Amino acid sequence: MRAVTTEATTYEPTIDRDVIQGIVDAFFGAFVAGPGCSERMDRLRALLIDRAVIVRTCGLEPAVMTVEEFIAPREALLTEGSLTDFREWPVEGRVEVFGDIAHWFGSYAKAGTQAGEPFTGRGMKTIQFVRTTDGWRISAAAWDDERDGLSLPSDAP
Template sequence: MTPRPAADVAQIEQIVDTFFAAFVSGPESTARLDALRSLFIPEAVIVATCGQPPRVYDVDGFIAPRAELLTSGALEDFTEWKEAGRTDVFGDIAHWFGSYGKAGTHNGADAGGRGMKSMQLIRTPEGWRISAAAWDDEREGLTIED
């Protein structure tokens, strides 16, 4: 396999970092979510599984309910972060796969946990962008091995 160009990996890691940084409640939530939108191609597909039937979103359908949660006050002291991950690059396509954590409260109840996310990226004239993302969270019978 061709070596991963360091500049490409750095750009992709920055996209992944910006993605996770968008999910923080409090001041600047709107600005972080606006930055999130710019990470995707307009036709991107985002899918959540989490032990339920898949929920498939377009970019706006993914961001809108999260913006409501992060700005409504129902989600407090919330943050999401990447833990460990791997970036693979071949030409104009790339993939990031890794674990993440989240913590906070939603209407007074714990909103913490861990999961795995998969992001496919493509090189566009504007730079690397997410073309697809999917995630699944830990639950009874499904845990991330440390």
Template sequence: MRADEGGMAGSDEAEIEDVVRAFFAAFTSGPDTAARLDTLRDLFLPGAVIVSTGGREPSLMDVDAFIAPREALLSGGTLVGFREWAVGGRTDVFGDVAHWFGSYAKEWEQDGQSFGGRGMKSLQLVRTPQGWRISAAAWDDER
């Protein structure tokens, strides 16, 4: 974790780490998928923008459009053992805005075959009265 010239309070660092951890933990198949995705929904500001690139025209989504297909995949039974996690990242904070940029990995089984992938995610966060919330997210998977 890195801070701006004014420094980052330990509580800010811990709360941002918790948000990032909860963000990635939501993408896990199995029991409690709906609860994890509800937690994910709560991590975003209303009106947050999510962008996927992947070497094609960027796909822009609101929070519900982002979560709905993931909920179907994670709870539909076609993916087994899906999980996604942060591999490493960097956080910058200035006042009430923060940015986490880092690498992530994912793995799963489908139709008896194992799959995996990696990529980079960017999470923009803002401090609210309820704590740090994600105002925007963007990612690109390795090709």
């Protein structure tokens, strides 16, 4: 693909996709129990626009959260000690970009030990992005996890 230039911005879809994938990796990489959690959460805060919207579904009434409503309880859980060896990671996904908007849609997995009991899980996340004067930032995210009656489709990204 060729780069398209306007007075304000050069659009380079391949570079944009790589940058966005790096943000996706950093988003998932923030959710690791143990040392460095505070720094990872600060990095995550910097990747989100101030008024980003985060939504958890998971078969429940959707929980709509602000940036701090999303990050603060997760940071506490990852540092207080009952959740150990935890991490989340993207399994497979796709990035689509048009001008100054983009999104990542894909599957993810998680594993850890909660109160001495090992667990694993999988789900799907969608993350929306906008190009700001400071570069690409997350404007919204939503997720749903596998549960009884809902499994990832065999062709899930």
